[in-house]
Amino acid sequence: MTTTATPPETPIVKEQKRSRLPKSARAGGTLHGGPLAYVILTVFTLVSLFPLVWTAIAASRDNQRLAENPPPFWFGSNLFKNLEIAWQDANLGEAFLNTTIVAGISAATIVVLSTIAGFAFAKLRFKGRNALMLLVIGTMMVPPQLSIIPLYMMVAKLDWTDQLQAVIFPSLVSAFGVFFMRQYLLQALPDEVIEAARVDGASSWRVVWHVVFPAARPAMAVLGMLMFVQAWNDFLWPFLVLTQTGNPTVQVAVAGLGRGYTPDQSLIMAGALLGTLPLLLVFAIFGKQIVGGIMQGAVKG
Amino acid sequence: MATRSDIAASPVKGGAAPGRTPGSPAGKEDRRRAKLSRRWQRDARWSPYAFVSPFFLLFAAFGLFPLIYTGWASLHQVELTAPTDMNWVGLKNYTRIFDDDFFWNAAQNTLTIGVISTVPQLMIAMGIAHILNYKLRASTFWRVAMLAPYATSIAAATLVFVLLFGRDYGMINWALGAVGIDPIGWQDDKWPGQIAVSTIIIWRWTGYNALIYLAAMQAIPQDLYESAALDGASRWRQFLHVTLPSLRPTILFTVVVSTIGASQVFGEPLLFDPNKGASGGAEHQFQTLGLYLYEQGWVNQHLGRASAIAWTMFAILIVIGIINQLISRRLRASS
Numbered sequence: 001m002t003t004t005a006t007p008p009e010t011p012i013v014k015e016q017k018r019s020r021l022p023k024s025a026r027a028g029g030t031l032h033g034g035p036l037a038y039v040i041l042t043v044f045t046l047v048s049l050f051p052l053v054w055t056a057i058a059a060s061r062d063n064q065r066l067a068e069n070p071p072p073f074w075f076g077s078n079l080f081k082n083l084e085i086a087w088q089d090a091n092l093g094e095a096f097l098n099t100t101i102v103a104g105i106s107a108a109t110i111v112v113l114s115t116i117a118g119f120a121f122a123k124l125r126f127k128g129r130n131a132l133m134l135l136v137i138g139t140m141m142v143p144p145q146l147s148i149i150p151l152y153m154m155v156a157k158l159d160w161t162d163q164l165q166a167v168i169f170p171s172l173v174s175a176f177g178v179f180f181m182r183q184y185l186l187q188a189l190p191d192e193v194i195e196a197a198r199v200d201g202a203s204s205w206r207v208v209w210h211v212v213f214p215a216a217r218p219a220m221a222v223l224g225m226l227m228f229v230q231a232w233n234d235f236l237w238p239f240l241v242l243t244q245t246g247n248p249t250v251q252v253a254v255a256g257l258g259r260g261y262t263p264d265q266s267l268i269m270a271g272a273l274l275g276t277l278p279l280l281l282v283f284a285i286f287g288k289q290i291v292g293g294i295m296q297g298a299v300k301g
Numbered sequence: 302m303a304t305r306s307d308i309a310a311s312p313v314k315g316g317a318a319p320g321r322t323p324g325s326p327a328g329k330e331d332r333r334r335a336k337l338s339r340r341w342q343r344d345a346r347w348s349p350y351a352f353v354s355p356f357f358l359l360f361a362a363f364g365l366f367p368l369i370y371t372g373w374a375s376l377h378q379v380e381l382t383a384p385t386d387m388n389w390v391g392l393k394n395y396t397r398i399f400d401d402d403f404f405w406n407a408a409q410n411t412l413t414i415g416v417i418s419t420v421p422q423l424m425i426a427m428g429i430a431h432i433l434n435y436k437l438r439a440s441t442f443w444r445v446a447m448l449a450p451y452a453t454s455i456a457a458a459t460l461v462f463v464l465l466f467g468r469d470y471g472m473i474n475w476a477l478g479a480v481g482i483d484p485i486g487w488q489d490d491k492w493p494g495q496i497a498v499s500t501i502i503i504w505r506w507t508g509y510n511a512l513i514y515l516a517a518m519q520a521i522p523q524d525l526y527e528s529a530a531l532d533g534a535s536r537w538r539q540f541l542h543v544t545l546p547s548l549r550p551t552i553l554f555t556v557v558v559s560t561i562g563a564s565q566v567f568g569e570p571l572l573f574d575p576n577k578g579a580s581g582g583a584e585h586q587f588q589t590l591g592l593y594l595y596e597q598g599w600v601n602q603h604l605g606r607a608s609a610i611a612w613t614m615f616a617i618l619i620v621i622g623i624i625n626q627l628i629s630r631r632l633r634a635s636s
Contacts, residue, residue: 033435041437044429045446048508051461052449054472058464066464071472113355120352132353139360141557141622143565145591146611147367149374149604153384154367173359201341204348233454235568236591240599255456255568258463259577265464272457279452287445294448294509295516 052276059083059270066265078266086257086270091244095253096278102164102238102249103231106171111224114174118181119212123194133182140175145236155241162246167238171231177223180297184219185212222293225286229279250275368615374608381602394609398597404610406585407593410495414570414589415563418499423555426507427548430514431540444515447508455568459501463488463573466497488575491586498587501569506562510555517551518544549632557625564614564621567591590614 033041060079061072087093120126121133151170160166189212197207213220238249244256257271283290375394377387398404433443450458465472466487474484487497521544529539545552566589570581579596581588588596590610598607 031435033432033437037432037435037437040432041429041443044425045443048447048450048504051458051465051504052453054465055457055461058461067470069470070475071470113359117353117356120349124349124352126346126349129349132357136356139364141561141618142364142368142615143561143618144364145565145567145594146371146615146618147364149598149608149611150367150370151363152598153374153379153604156384170363173356173363175356175360178353178356201337203341204344204352208352229452235455236595239568251454251456254454254460255572258456258460258572268460269464272460276453276457279454280449283445283448283452287448288441291441291444291448291512294512295519 052280055269055273055276059086059266059273061266063264063266079270082266082270083274086267086274089267090253090257090271090274091248092250092253092271092274095248095250095275098164098247099232099249099251102167102171103228105168106231107224107227109172110174110177110227111220113172114177114181114223115185115212115216115220116208117178118183119185119189119208119216121178121182122185123189123191136175136178140179144170148237148240151237152240161241162243164247166241167234167249170237171234174227174230176297177227180223180293181216181219184296185216188219189215218289219293219296222289222296225282225290226293226297229282229290232279371608371611371615374605375612377605379604379608381599381604384604387605390605394603394606395613397606398609398613403585403588404593407581407588407590410581410585410587411564411566411589411591414495414499414502414566414587415560417495418502418566419556419559419563421499422503422507423510423552423559425503426510426555427514427552429507429511430518431544433511433515434518444512447511449508450505451509453505455501455505456572458505459569459572462497462501462504463575466500466573488573488582491582491584494573494582494587498566498569498573501573502563502566506559510559513555514548514551517548521547550629553625553629553632557621560621561618564618565591567595571595 056079057072057075058066059082061076062078062082065072065076117136121129121136147170155161155166193211193215194207197211202210233251234249235251235255238252239255242248242252244253244260248256254271254275257268374387376389376391378390378394379387429447433440437443466474468474468484468486468488471487473487478484485493487493525543525547526539529543534542570587570589570592571579573587574580574582576583579588579592579600581592594607594610594614597610598604
C-alpha cells in the first residue's frame with residue numbers, strides 16, 4: 001500500500017499550527033505566563049481536585065468522625081476496610097464487569113461506525129451528502145433523555161429489565177463521533193492516497209480497511225476513550241432499566257449506595273471513590289491524548 | 302483513468318456515466334474490463350450510502366423513532382405498570398401538566414439553575430482558557446488536572462457535594478462559619494439548593510469548556526494581535542477587541558450545548574435530595590424538568606404524562622435552536 005502520507009501521531013491541532021509560525025510572529029500564544037497566571041491556575045486546579053481528594057479522606061474515616069466539626073482534613077485509617085465493605089455492599093465487582101462490557105461494546109461500535117461514516121462524509125461525494133451531514137449535526141442537538149419513554153416501553157415489552165443489552169443497544173451510535181471522525185479525516189487523509197488505492201483496483205471496503213483505518217487510528221483511539229468515559233458515566237438510562245441488586249452498572253451501584261438507607265457516609269464515599277478511580281487512572285495515563293481529542297473536536301465545532 | 306474526478310465527483314458523474322461509457326475510449330475493451338468497471342462504478346456510487354447507513358439506521362431505531370413515538374404516547378394514558386396498554390386521551394396530558402404548579406415550578410427551576418450554572422461556568426472557563434493560552438510550564442499537567450471533574454460521574458460527584466454542603470458538618474458551612482456566616486441549609490432552602498446543584502454542574506464542566514475555548518483561541522491568526530498591538534492596544538483591549546469577537550461562534554456553540562445540557566439536568570438534583578425522593582427537595586425547591594419527568598413517569602407511574610413533558614421540553618429546545626440559528630446568521634452577516 002502507498003504510504004506517501006502518514007497521519008500525524010497525535011491529533012492535536014495546536015502543535016501543527018504552532019510549528020508553522022516563526023517565533024517572532026506570535027504575540028498572544030507565546031507570552032510567558034506571569035506569577036499571577038500560575039497562582040490562578042493553582043487555585044483552579046485545587047478546586048478541581050479537592051472534592052476528589054476529600055472523597056478519599058472521607059472514605060478513610062468512619063461515620064462518626066464525619067458528623068463532627070471541623071470536618072476531617074487528613075486521612076484516617078479506615079480506607080481499606082471501607083473500600084472492602086462498599087465493594088460488597090454495592091455489588092461493585094459485578095458492576096465493574098458490567099460497565100466494562102457495556103462501555104467497551106458501546107465505544108468500539110461507535111468508533112468503527114463513526115470512522116466509516118466519517119470517511120464517507122469527508123472523502124466521498126454522493127447525492128444528499130450535505131443534507132445528511134446536516135441531519136447528523138441536527139441529531140447532536142436532540143438530547144437522548146427525550147426518547148427514554150418509548151425505549152422503556154420497548155425494554156418492558158422485551159422483558160429486558162436488568163439485562164445489559166437494554167443499556168447497550170441505545171448507546172451504539174453517536175452523532176458526535178461521526179462529526180469528530182469526519183473532521184479528522186478531512187485533514188489527515190490525503191485524497192491522493194485514496195486515489196492510489198483506487199487505481200490499484202481496490203474496492204471501497206478495501207480502501208476503508210487498508211487506508212482509512214490506518215490513517216484514522218490516532219483519532220479512533222481518542223474517540224474510543226471519550227466514548228468509553230461517556231458510557232461509563234452514563235446515569236439516567238441505566239438507572240431506569242437496571243437495579244442495584246439486579247445487574248447494575250457502576251453508576252447505578254454508586255447511586256444506589258447513596259439512595260439506600262446506609263447511614264454510613266464513609267461507606268458511601270468509599271463507593272464513590274471506587275466508582276471514579278478507574279476513569280481517573282485512564283485520565284492520568286492518557287490525559288494528554290484526551291485533552292488533544294477534546295480540543296480537536298472543538299476547533300471546527 | 303480512474304483519477305481524482307472519479308473519487309471526488311462520483312455523484313455528478315454517477316448521473317452522467319451511463320451515457321458516457323459506450324462513447325468513451327473503453328469501446329474496444331473486452332467484456333471483462335467492462336464488467337469490472339461497471340462493478341467499480343456501482344461500488345463508487347452506492348458504497349457511500351452503505352457507509353453512512355449504520356449510523357442512520359441505529360439512530361432511527363433508538364433516537365428518532367422513540368422521539369416521535371413519545372409524541373404519540375403523550376396523547377394517551379399509559380401507566381408504568383402496563384406500558385403497552387394505551388388509551389387515547391387527546392391533549393389531556395398536556396392540560397394536566399400545564400395546570401400543575403409543580404410543572405411551572407420545575408420549568409422555572411430549570412431556567413434559574415441553567416442560568417446560575419451556565420453563566421459563571423462559561424465566564425470562568427474563558428478566563429482559564431486565556432491563561433492557558435500563555436506559554437506555561439507543565440501546560441499538559443494543568444489541562445489534564447482540570448479535566449478530573451469531567452472524569453467524575455454525576456453520581457459520585459453529587460454524593461461528595463452532598464457531604465461538602467451538609468448543613469451541620471459540611472466543609473462549606475464550616476468555612477463560612479469561620480468568617481462568621483451562619484450555617485446555610487443547602488439542601489433545605491430554595492436558592493441555596495439551586496446554587497449548590499449549580500455548583501456541582503459548574504465544577505464538572507468548567508475545565509472541559511476551558512479547553513474548548515483554548516482550542517478556539519489557538520486558532521486565532523496571530524497577525525490580528527500584531528496589528529492590534531501596533532495600534533497601541535493594551536492586552537486587555539486585545540482580549541476585548543480581538544479574542545472575544547473571534548470566539549463568537551465558539552461562545553455561541555458552548556452556550557447552546559450548555560443550554561441543552563441545562564435543560565436535561567437530572568442526576569444532580571435527584572441525588573442531592575436529602576429525602577432520597579424525586580421531588581427535588583421537600584418543597585420541590587430544586588426540582589428540574591428532567592426530574593419532574595422522572596417523578597411523573599416512574600414515581601407517579603404516568604408514562605403518558607411524562608411523554609407530554611418530554612415533548613414540551615422538545616418544543617422548548619426547538620425554539621432555542623431557532624434562536625440560535627437567527628443569532629448565528631446575524632453573526633455571520635456582521636463579520
